[in-house]
Amino acid sequence: MSTGSVEKFQQSLSRLDTASTAVAPDELVSTVADLVEPPAVGAELPFDGLSLADAPVTLDPSPSRLSEAVTGVSGSRMGIASLGTVAVESRAEGDEFIALYPERHVVVVRASDLRTDLSDAFGWLRAEFEEDRQSFILATGPSSTGDMGALVQGVHGPEEVHVIIVRDNE
Amino acid sequence: MSESQQLDADRIRTLLESEGDEIKENTRLFNSERYNAVKAVGEGAHEDNRSQAREIKADAIERLPELIDRTRKAVEANGGTVYVADDAEDANRYLAEVADDVDADSVVKSKSMTTEEMDLNEALEADGFDVWETDLGEFVIQVAEEAPSHIVGPSLHKSREEITKLFEEEFDPDESLDSAEKLTAFAREYLGECIDDAEVGVTGANFVLAESGSIALVTNEGNARKCASIPDTHVAVAGIEKIIPSIAELEPFAELISRSATGQDIPQYLSLLTPPVDTPAIDFDSSDEPHFGNGDADRDFHLVLLDNGRREMCEDDDLRETLYCIRCGACANSCANFQSVGGHAFGGETYTGGIATGWEAGIEGNDVAAEFNDLCTGCSRCVNACPVKIDIPWINTVVRDRINRGKDPGFDDVLVDGLVPDEEEPGTSLRKRFFGNFEAVARIGSATAPLSNAVASTGPARKVMESVLGIDARRDLPAFRRTTLREWAASRESRVADPERRVALYPDVYTNYVRAERGKAAVRVLEALDCEVVVPDVGGSGRAPLSQGMIATAEKKAETVAESLLTYVEDGYDVVAVEPSDLAMFRREYEKLLPEAAYERLDGNSYEVLEYAYGLLENGADPDALPAGDGDGVAYHSHCQQRTLGLEGYTEAVLERLGYDVFTSDVECCGMAGSFGYKSEYYDLSIDVGETLADQFEGAADERTVVASGTSCMEQLDSLLSPETRHPVELLDPERQ
Numbered sequence: 041m042s043t044g045s046v047e048k049f050q051q052s053l054s055r056l057d058t059a060s061t062a063v064a065p066d067e068l069v070s071t072v073a074d075l076v077e078p079p080a081v082g083a084e085l086p087f088d089g090l091s092l093a094d095a096p097v098t099l100d101p102s103p104s105r106l107s108e109a110v111t112g113v114s115g116s117r118m119g120i121a122s123l124g125t126v127a128v129e130s131r132a133e134g135d136e137f138i139a140l141y142p143e144r145h146v147v148v149v150r151a152s153d154l155r156t157d158l159s160d161a162f163g164w165l166r167a168e169f170e171e172d173r174q175s176f177i178l179a180t181g182p183s184s185t186g187d188m189g190a191l192v193q194g195v196h197g198p199e200e201v202h203v204i205i206v207r208d209n210e
Numbered sequence: 211m212s213e214s215q216q217l218d219a220d221r222i223r224t225l226l227e228s229e230g231d232e233i234k235e236n237t238r239l240f241n242s243e244r245y246n247a248v249k250a251v252g253e254g255a256h257e258d259n260r261s262q263a264r265e266i267k268a269d270a271i272e273r274l275p276e277l278i279d280r281t282r283k284a285v286e287a288n289g290g291t292v293y294v295a296d297d298a299e300d301a302n303r304y305l306a307e308v309a310d311d312v313d314a315d316s317v318v319k320s321k322s323m324t325t326e327e328m329d330l331n332e333a334l335e336a337d338g339f340d341v342w343e344t345d346l347g348e349f350v351i352q353v354a355e356e357a358p359s360h361i362v363g364p365s366l367h368k369s370r371e372e373i374t375k376l377f378e379e380e381f382d383p384d385e386s387l388d389s390a391e392k393l394t395a396f397a398r399e400y401l402g403e404c405i406d407d408a409e410v411g412v413t414g415a416n417f418v419l420a421e422s423g424s425i426a427l428v429t430n431e432g433n434a435r436k437c438a439s440i441p442d443t444h445v446a447v448a449g450i451e452k453i454i455p456s457i458a459e460l461e462p463f464a465e466l467i468s469r470s471a472t473g474q475d476i477p478q479y480l481s482l483l484t485p486p487v488d489t490p491a492i493d494f495d496s497s498d499e500p501h502f503g504n505g506d507a508d509r510d511f512h513l514v515l516l517d518n519g520r521r522e523m524c525e526d527d528d529l530r531e532t533l534y535c536i537r538c539g540a541c542a543n544s545c546a547n548f549q550s551v552g553g554h555a556f557g558g559e560t561y562t563g564g565i566a567t568g569w570e571a572g573i574e575g576n577d578v579a580a581e582f583n584d585l586c587t588g589c590s591r592c593v594n595a596c597p598v599k600i601d602i603p604w605i606n607t608v609v610r611d612r613i614n615r616g617k618d619p620g621f622d623d624v625l626v627d628g629l630v631p632d633e634e635e636p637g638t639s640l641r642k643r644f645f646g647n648f649e650a651v652a653r654i655g656s657a658t659a660p661l662s663n664a665v666a667s668t669g670p671a672r673k674v675m676e677s678v679l680g681i682d683a684r685r686d687l688p689a690f691r692r693t694t695l696r697e698w699a700a701s702r703e704s705r706v707a708d709p710e711r712r713v714a715l716y717p718d719v720y721t722n723y724v725r726a727e728r729g730k731a732a733v734r735v736l737e738a739l740d741c742e743v744v745v746p747d748v749g750g751s752g753r754a755p756l757s758q759g760m761i762a763t764a765e766k767k768a769e770t771v772a773e774s775l776l777t778y779v780e781d782g783y784d785v786v787a788v789e790p791s792d793l794a795m796f797r798r799e800y801e802k803l804l805p806e807a808a809y810e811r812l813d814g815n816s817y818e819v820l821e822y823a824y825g826l827l828e829n830g831a832d833p834d835a836l837p838a839g840d841g842d843g844v845a846y847h848s849h850c851q852q853r854t855l856g857l858e859g860y861t862e863a864v865l866e867r868l869g870y871d872v873f874t875s876d877v878e879c880c881g882m883a884g885s886f887g888y889k890s891e892y893y894d895l896s897i898d899v900g901e902t903l904a905d906q907f908e909g910a911a912d913e914r915t916v917v918a919s920g921t922s923c924m925e926q927l928d929s930l931l932s933p934e935t936r937h938p939v940e941l942l943d944p945e946r947q
């Protein structure tokens with residue numbers, strides 16, 4: 041399976057009005073801290089060796105914390121370079137809520153998890169389905185609607201998305 | 211059209227005034243975004259996806275019982291429940307039971323046409339539940355107590371100002387909601403609370419994956435994500451036709467659905483959910499407890515698969531294709547009539563646009579389809595737009611035929627005896643017979659011209675036509691020629707001694723009896739390019755009866771025409787047509803009307819006249835044999851069916867090669883569409899559609915020669931601009947004045 045390039049992914053994200061930052065693994069926590077507008081909630085990342093434990097976010101929040109949060113931080117085990125898409129997985133850590141309630145969604149994706157295009161991403165999805173991981177939201181940019189007479193971002197989902205791409209250890 | 215009002219001239223006029231502007235702006239935007247997106251991804255790749263998607267759907271519908279079974283097994287193995295509902299009532303009852311079982315007070319919904327079809331909201335409200343639509347468009351419609359006007363954008367007939375007024379009256383907010391941002395923020399907050407409070411979340415499902423028991427949801431706002439994850443109980447409602455085998459088959463649809471709907475490469479959110487999902491349930495009663503309230507509630511999932519007429523549609527050879535529909539709305543957006551009046555005219559109880567005829571006929575019955583089916587003129591612009599390649603015009607024709615046959619045969623048969631083709635049962639109304647058998651009218655009219663023209667155009671005659679036939683008196687009638695094209699051609703010698711190719715020029719009814727000059731021009735042009743030209747003695751292609759839903763008559767005509775033309779083909783002639791709507795019969799509709807071999811032979815050997823001229827020039831014919839354009843300006847309107855066949859480019863290329871400066875319109879249809887624009891109740895709509903074309907040519911018309919490929923288009927342009935529209939082949943005519 042080929043991997044998509046970080047540059048391509050970032051270009052796609054910028055077309056979606058979505059900011060992105062590429063960092064080394066040891067810069068993750070400080071980057072998250074910079075990007076978070078408090079109060080913030082998070083879902084622990086699904087990656088070995090990368091954690092939000094030291095970041096200024098409440099993991100496993102209460103319903104009221106979740107409702108008040110301005111930022112939600114979660115991980116994505118796949119990104120689509122050609123589209124700027126990330127995958128929000130339905131996990132017990134509550135990724136779906138973290139990615140949905142707060143106005144700002146900060147997503148962490150590893151560079152090595154980038155796929156070239158939708159077709160490549162479907163290869164990944166099929167493999168995940170085989171492994172019995174079968175609930176994902178492929179999210180592309182902020183939520184939006186044209187139903188109120190003009191295009192508006194930030195409807196039931198986030199108004200703003202920021203993607204942190206964690207580069208591989210060299 | 212929830213009020214199921216009769217579609218008459220007044221109703222159309224009212225809708226054109228009240229909703230036309232918004233509908234036009236929004237549908238045209240979707241339509242042009244679709245064109246752009248398809249171009250960006252590449253026609254070839256798009257076409258591959260369409261072929262794959264169609265194949266997957268055809269196969270899935272073929273083995274639907276098995277797929278329903280597999281879906282049930284998978285969902286149950288995951289811990290959910292599947293309920294196959296026979297009809298809307300059955301499904302509504304089941305949903306009310308589910309809500310009752312969890313002591314629900316309120317139910318939140320994301321957008322779902324299938325629940326619209328069931329009138330779920332009314333049913334649940336009658337049982338005492340609060341029901342909230344959370345898609346903003348649906349919410350607007352719910353507050354306004356209206357029916358959706360478009361499959362994808364249910365409220366796109368409403369302006370921002372109208373929504374502001376509606377919401378301020380309904381909710382009396384502290385601050386004015388005078389922008390789209392404020393309206394959205396208000397709705398987000400209001401509905402956000404409704405979702406948090408609801409016990410049951412109802413979503414649709416764009417696709418159901420049998421193997422894993424998953425659903426796929428396509429949304430932009432995020433409300434479906436919330437409805438599926440926040441209430442503990444999730445009910446997904448889908449027609450049985452939404453099932454595909456597995457995740458492996460989803461890919462082409464993921465490529466196609468948003469691109470076709472709104473021109474997006476992918477929706478904001480493509481949810482693949484295999485419920486019950488691992489996302490924890492939220493317990494808002496313990497709002498300060500970590501882990502989302504630490505509730506011990508289990509997630510509960512129900513998949514309701516609705517039949518409601520669909521299994522019968524599977525057995526119906528003509529309606530079956532409707533079940534491939536993925537509800538993208540492209541057929542509505544690409545439809546010129548829809549762009550003007552929207553779904554409150556062009557729609558039934560639930561569904562809107564061209565495919566609504568198939569859905570409403572299958573689900574509600576022909577009576578409901580009959581209310582709006584006439585609005586499909588068969589222009590065929592939706593054919594290339596549809597991501598699953600449904601022949602939407604054909605479905606409209608078949609249903610029209612069924613409606614004709616179902617009608618009470620009470621009309622005065624004496625008057626029309628000579629006009630009733632035997633194949634049609636007597637239910638076909640007088641007007642349909644008149645237009646359907648226009649060939650007979652033209653034959654008599656021509657034989658008695660110019661007297662027939664003079665009589666037909668008198669005031670009293672027009673009054674009778676209007677009251678008896680419903681032919682609008684504001685339209686000019688075609689003037690029949692005393693000498694037909696065939697007679698003219700028979701009276702002259704062929705001019706080409708040693709022809710490069712031999713052509714049988716098809717004398718369609720209009721070219722033969724009414725617009726003979728374009729036929730003569732075609733003969734001279736082809737001769738100038740070294741072709742021997744004959745004009746066979748052959749009648750109408752069946753286009754006219756087909757457009758009236760008279761399939762049996764059309765079939766008979768097709769057989770006769772094919773028999774005659776194919777003898778020429780056997781003798782080495784190419785068939786060339788001047789009128790695109792007839793060529794489209796040979797190349798598209800004859801597939802449905804003729805044995806396969808005959809269709810293929812004629813399809814492979816027939817050409818539009820400028821397509822043919824292009825081929826001759828490309829193969830060495832001398833362009834100097836034709837008059838040069840000398841940089842003159844041409845405003846060209848191709849014909850809808852010609853564009854569907856992909857043939858407009860040949861006309862442009864030939865004109866440019868001869869030195870013309872060509873400006874081409876980009877409207878989907880001229881609005882005349884054969885008999886449509888003559889009918890009294892549709893006159894205003896026809897003019898409204900035509901004005902878009904006229905507007906495009908307005909500025910250009912002074913300096914440019916206006917040319918159009920279709921007879922109807924020529925008539926529409928004549929009446930809206932000035933009566934000088936010509937067929938492009940007339941510009942090529944060596945004897946051109």
Ligand code: SF4
Pocket residue numbers: 361470534535536537538539540541542565592595596597598599600602
């Ligand atoms: S018929 Fe085709 S174009 Fe029309 S809504 Fe269905 S899928 Fe879309």
